[in-house]
Amino acid sequence: MRWAFGRCGLAATAVLLMGLAACGGDGSSSAPIESTTPPVVNNVQPVVVDYGPTVNGQQVGYNDALYTTVTICMPGTSTCQSIDHVLVDTGSTGLRIVSSLVTLGLPFTTDASNNPIGNCIQYVDSTYQWGPIVKADVQMAGELASSVPIQIVGASNFAAAPAACSAGGTPAETVTDLGAKGILGVGNYRQDCGPACASASPPAIYFTCPTAGCTPTEVAVSAQLQNPVWLFPQDNNGLSIVLPQIGATGAVSVSGNMIFGIGTQSDNALGTAQAQALDDYGYFTTTYNGVAYTQSFIDSGSNGLFFLDSPTTGLPDCASNSIAQGFYCPTSPVNFSAITSGPNPNGAGAKVSVNVAFSIANALTLLSSPATAFNNVGGDMPGAFDWGLPFFFGRSVFIGIEGQYTGTAVGPYWAF
Amino acid sequence: MIREYVTPAGKVFGVSWTGPTIPDLSQLLGSYNAEYQNTLRAKPGRRRVAVVHNPDLVVENGGHMRAFHGRAYLESMLPAGVPPETVK
DSSP states (O other): OOOSSOOOOBOTTOOOOTTSBSSOOOOOTTOTTOOSOOOOOOOEEEEEESSOOEETTEEOOOTTOEEEEEEEESTTSSOEEEEEEEEEETTSEEEEEEGGGOOSOOOBOBOTTSOBEEEEEEOTTSEEEEEEEEEEEEEETTEEEEEEEEEEETOTTSOOOOHHHHTTOEEOOSHHHHTSSEEEEESSOSBSSGGGGGSSSOOTTEEEOOTTOOEEOOOOGGGSOBOGGGGSSSSOSEEEEEEOOOOTTOBSOEEEEEEESSSSSTTOOOTTOOEEEOOTTSOEEEEETTEEEEEEEEOTTSSSEEEEOHHHHOOOBOOTTSTTTTBBOOSSOEEEEEEEEEEOTTTTOOEEEEEEEEEEOOHHHHHTSSOOBOSSOEEOEEEEEEEOGGGGBTEEEEEEOBTOEETTEEBSEEEO | OEEEEEOTTSBEEEEEEEESSOOOHHHHHGGGHHHHHHHHHTOOSOOSEEEEEOSSEEEEEEEETTEEEEEEEEGGGSOTTOOGGGOO
């Protein structure tokens, strides 16, 4: 860290006004001791990149959004409903469904005082989703996760978003806002928050909501939003997303699969994929032009390859106030090469490195075309790499879940 | 964790943040929050990055669930000889 003029030690709640006065203030899938063989169930869940859900006759999706259909049920019953166009997001954890689509009377979860629990997720673009935690059985392909805490987004029969969730932000709680009917967070973690939200001083993510109003509260790890995959009885150590390659001008739709489990069935072996462990924050390293960027991540919920900035890449930014603002707009496609790396998740710790070649084309041209799936749209993310959905085309990308084993490899890791 | 960067005259010219949640940018950015929000509104799609590079105001907010980071500064208030990379 370099400091120009010293610093002020300030808590996260301090009020700082820029421009004003300063400082005022399980692990045995292949083990021989296994005495029973898990049942072979259908572990292949179709996914699609297309124009998104329809609202009032208009398709409200956006480029490079990956969707699937999720079935939710009253816990322990066959009373179910299927919801299409749920965003497949390896950058978050937990299932969130827009409230207007939910016809089941799913039960609220409550704290020790019988008050309902609310959840807040904030995104870097200053949008947020707020709503109660309910329990549902979650079905995908032949897999069933029982009594899973999920979030109902923007529920009308629940307390309004507390200021600690909404301050400075904008709600993204409708199908039109989201370009999706919900978000399926199937990232590298079991829960959206984990031990931090079970501690005595939790962040503003979980709230207890008596009639007097919602306040941040600690919530046991098991009662937090869960990655449903790790709660499947089998094929629960991770997943892979398999999408075909597409051409340089994009595609109007792309069909592929999300396959549950890694190395648990004949269809989900790691094969030649190179596994790279993540650090405590879910990051790995991407090296470009000799510089190591340690805050890199893999995210099917990002609709581009977001990396570095215009001065570093030499790529011009698209014009402000164009539909491609925030993306790169080179006059002709530019080829790049980078190296992803991380420790081998088998515990030996040897560094694993993989070369990645990619291309960035003019996003304004691409986004103005009829296509909606592109492998070559990119944009700014200063000092870091966000390997978004364009990275997934033409690959099998594996997501190893924390604490879950693939042979001797333990998550969180990713592989491709 | 939030850091602020201050001119010799005592004015904040930049802030940066890291943590498991995103700080309240309406407080951090003060009167500049509206410009930041309005610029973001023009952008389509879902992203794990929010970058605004306006003529004076620069805001970069990135990361993902459990790990967020970002910075903001005013070009016009950078002290002489202090590059923008100082705010990190």
